Amino acid sequence: MAEHNLFLLLACLPFATSLILLTLPPRARGASTWLSALSLAGGLAVLAGFLPGIQAGNVLRASMEWVPSLGMNMALRMDGFAWLFATLVLSIGVLVVIYARYYMGESDSLPRFYALLMAFTGAMQGILISGNVLVMVVFWEMTSFMSFLLIGFWHQGAAARDGARTALIITAFGGLCLLVAMLMLGHAAGSYDLGMILRAGDRVRAHPLYGPMLALFLLGAFTKSAQFPFHFWLPGAMAAPTPVSAFLHSATMVKAGVFLLVRFSPVLGGTEAWFFTVTGAGCITLILGAAVALYRHDLKGLLAYSTISHLGLITALAGIGGPVAILAAIFHICNHAVFKASLFMAAGIIDHETGTRDMRRLSGLFRPMPFTALLAIVAASAMAGVPLLNGFLSKEMFLAEAVDWHNGTWLDNALPYFAIVGSSLSVAYSLRFIATVFFGPQATDLPKAPHEPPAWMRRPVELLVLICLLVGIFPALTLGPIINTAARSVAGAHMPYYHIAVWHGVNAPLILSLIALAVGTLIYAFSAKAIPHGPEGPFLLHRIRGQRVYDWILFRLTWRLPRLALRIFSTEALQPQLRLLVLTAIAVACGSLWGALTFASDLRLHAPNPAFALLWLVGAACAVGAAWQAKYHRFAALVLLGGAGVVTCLTFAWFSSPDLALTQLLVEVATTVLLLLGLRWLPKRRSEIAEDKLLPAKIRRGRDLVIAIAGGLGIAAIAFALMTRPVITNVGDWFLGNAYYEGGGTNVVNVILVDFRAFDTFGEIAVLAIVALTVYALLRRFRPAPESIAAPDQQTVGGPSLDDYLYVPSVIMVWMFPVLIMVSGYFFFRGHDLPGGGFAAGVTLAIAFLIQYIGTNVRWVESRITVLPIRWMGIGLLIAGATGMGAWLFGYPFLTAHARYVHVPLIGDVPAATAMLFDIGVFATVMGAVVLMLVAIAHQSLRASRRREIDDAPRKEAA
Amino acid sequence: MEIILSAAIGILSASGIWLVLRPRSFQVVIGLCLLSYAVNLFIFSMGRLTPGAPPIMPKGGFIDPTLYADPVPQALVLTAIVISFATTALFLVVMIASRGMTGTDHVDGKERSQQ
Secondary structure, three states: OHHHHHHHHHHHHHHHHHHHHHOOOOOOHHHHHHHHHHHHHHHHHHHHHHHHHHHOOOOEEEEEEEEHHHOEEEEEEEOHHHHHHHHHHHHHHHHHHHHHHHHOOOOOOHHHHHHHHHHHHHHHHHHHHEOEHHHHHHHHHHHHHHHHHHHOOOOOOHHHHHHHHHHHHHHHHHHHHHHHHHHHHHHHHOOOEHHHHHHOHHHHHHOOOHHHHHHHHHHHHHHHOOOOOOOOHHHHHHHOOHHHHHHHHHHOHHHHHHHHHHHHHHHHOOOHHHHHHHHHHHHHHHHHHHHHHHHOOEHHHHHHHHHHHHHHHHHHHHHHOOHHHHHHHHHHHHHHHHHHHHHHHHHHHHHHHHOOOEOOOOOOOOOOOHHHHHHHHHHHHHHHOOOOOHHHHHHHHHHHHHHHOOOOOHHHHHHHHHHHHHHHHHHHHHHHHHHHHHOOOOOOOOOOOOOOOOHHHHHHHHHHHHHHHHHHHOOOOOOHHHHHHHHHHHHOOOOOOOOOOOOOOOOHHHHHHHHHHHHHHHHHHHHOOOHHHOOOOOOOHHHOOHHHHHHHHHHHHHHHHHHHHHHHHOOOOHHHHHHHHHHHHHHHHHHHHOOOOOOOOOOOOOOOOHHHHHHHHHHHHHHHHHHHHOOOOHHHHHHHHHHHHHHHHHHHHHOOOHHHHHHHHHHHHHHHHHHHHHHOOOOOOOOOOHHHHOHHHHHHHHHHHHHHHHHHHHHHHHHHHHHOOOOOOOHHHHHHHHHHHHHOOOEHHHHHHHHHOHHHHHHHHHHHHHHHHHHHHHHHOOOOOHHHOOOOHHHOOOOOOHHHHHHHHHHHHHHHHHHHHHHHHHHHHHOOOOOOOHHHHHHHHHHHHHHHHHHOOHHHHHOOOOOOHHHHHHHHHHHHHHHHHHHHHOOOOOOOOOOOEEEEOOOEEEEOOHHHHHHHHHHHHHHHHHHHHHHHHHHHHHHHHHHHHHHHHHHHHHO | OHHHHHHHHHHHHHHHHHHHOOOEHHHHHHHHHHHHHHHHHHHHHOOOOOOOOOOEOOOOOOOOHHHOOOHHHHHHHHHHHHHHHHHHHHHHHHHHHHHHHHOOOEOOOOOOOOO
């Protein structure tokens, strides 16, 4: 159990540290360094505690429930391979943290940097130790995002932004492919559990989906590991701060791809397709990367291409896939991480202390910085594969595999040649790095005078180089056992113990190694003069750049194509869009209901009532009239609209829905007033539009009329078919039966709104509040049409005043104020049991305010009462939310209501449900929102008159 | 009754659709209002027409759901009424602001170009 918890702790620690780091101020440099380093060291301590169990061949597991419905548990799993890799990540992480403390400048926010780095470490570790392939993909994508943020850490620079974006697009594209591959893999293996999948290799390879699965899987792995043809993002990512490159682009992120290849080689590997694609891509990448590396002038560019090349080597080994190849791949992963991290750090030191990374300018640095030079030379020799250094051992194992392993294909026969070419080129670029930077005449025109870096900036490099030497000289004593454990956990427990030794006698790999060293030296010797003046790539090859192809494709995909599509499929005009919308709705309805729209055999019909028919005769006339008049006679259309609304309202009342009738009536009042207020700002249409008489306009109107009639007929038919069907039992019956017992109210509609489905209502009042605020915000910068700025007759001095028109009504309206408040309260309190409720009460009170504005004028009202609609809304939402959260205090879910009757002396039993409190919230929000919208529009006349005064002032002065 | 109400829904929505397809913004506002009546009535009618049986329960005792109108469509429509008021207000404000800024009440903010 303790082990289980420690394992979870290990997985969560970097993320927790990241969150803490985010809270630190930018100047907390020391504290953030200590925190990050200690967090990683803590992870290492946990890993060290796991070592005995891992070496015994155990597999550690832990799991938490995450999305059980998808079969997705936060399962963790650690075997020898994952342990080794996690240890590598965390150890290099500690060194990078120390190094970054000295590398990053005073203006960079170290806590932010470390927070990203920690989150990345957590994600990387998550890939290694996740026990569920879907969880693994989640972490995989997380590394892509974190690396995007880290590469773009210096986001002021365009290169950093471009590099980060390219890396993200490529790796996230790969991640998407990987997700699909993993879904297929889980489907084929019958489980998403990693352990189960690793045992289901035969089933997976025999599955019909094996081909696409493999292709998608390899796209994921290749993009991440920068394999040809996706290699170009890695050099672009060199715009990242050097600690990031040292960590992500040598030891961790790009290794995730090869980790995946090695991890899944027992499942997906062993087939001809696997061998050809993986080893083939690996070999191409090995040679291409090495060849380009030789020609790069940028120090980090050389290292980036060399990383690509070494990743190609590991990929090629994973493609071969036998136990020894797996072991060699794992060994080279470790060795490459160690020497490449130290080389990146050394490059960073050189950049930091000289101010440039251009190898054409750097020269003779051995004299000013001898220690750094010595370290870099040893590390570069390890990269070249010089004997007695760690790189030599794993490279020799690769050569041995290339020579000894056979499956009879042409690629297998060609493998030794690829290996020797790649190795020779690797020797050549390592030599170039050493010779150009550290030897020759001392450079004089460097931006800074070079000198040794701070001691602690060099310590991480020293340690890494020491490891290069120790592993290179005593492989069996240092890494041997754990590499074997790791390889056994991948290739199977039956694998014999492999002795890694420095000296195997004079055999083919040794001879090949020596040939590579000699040829590499020759290559460099012959090309040393030409390289600094040539292009950054080998003969002809520098003309074909992956980056350019990528840019070309991306430009087409994200710029040309969308614009072309926009030009073809889109229009700025609203009418065609709406027409398309309506036509689509009609088409979809026709398509899905064609032949399916049947009428019930036993129609559920009520005998037509003549009064109802007459009512709708008026209603239909109003609707058609409104449609007819809306263009030239807006006021008439508005009145007719009101007529249709009243008939609708009566229909609600007729068919047993008093709540709806009440609300509709009140809202009708508010809507009409609102539109009337709006009409004030819409200048009258003076003359008929001449174009309307022309034929095209008539055709348009005819076409729209056909669409409208078709739509109306369709809706009518559907409505009729549904209305006449027999009633089926539905959720409404449950509401009816339980409203009183569960909700404590007898008005079921209100109980549904404030109790059973209160969360919906909560959302709706929030929407209402948002809309009201939007209206308010839009009107703050309102500019009326020039024609409507002039004050209407009623507002001009000397003109007829309001009293001349509406003296008696206005007195009545003012007196109605307390009555309406009373009515509103009445609606509110009876709401739970009888028609009424928060919505109706809210609109009623809003109307009470509104009537004051209509009956008098804005100034009169606002000098007497203060309405603060925004506060009403805010408080209403808070009350509703707080009522909902109150349920938490009693251990119930959000918005659980409690209902009871309280006996009040003299009045009797009063319903006292928490739903009532919620209804107060609804009431306040609705009232606030309606008042806010209406008052905001009404206030415009006040603002307009103020603006007129300002405009008139200079004119008066002039007079 | 069913025939009358479905015909009414049809006429309301036909008028609404026709107005929504018109070029002047006030027409579109009126059209949206008419459409919202039609849609509210449509949703409401999904609970079937039951005159004289509002869903107000007695306090206690056995309840036979067939004796009452379906409360669910009513609850749905109640909030829809208030929300449609809000959208009308929003569109109205956009309309008058657009009229003020562009000098035309065409929905595209400019008159149809002469072709």
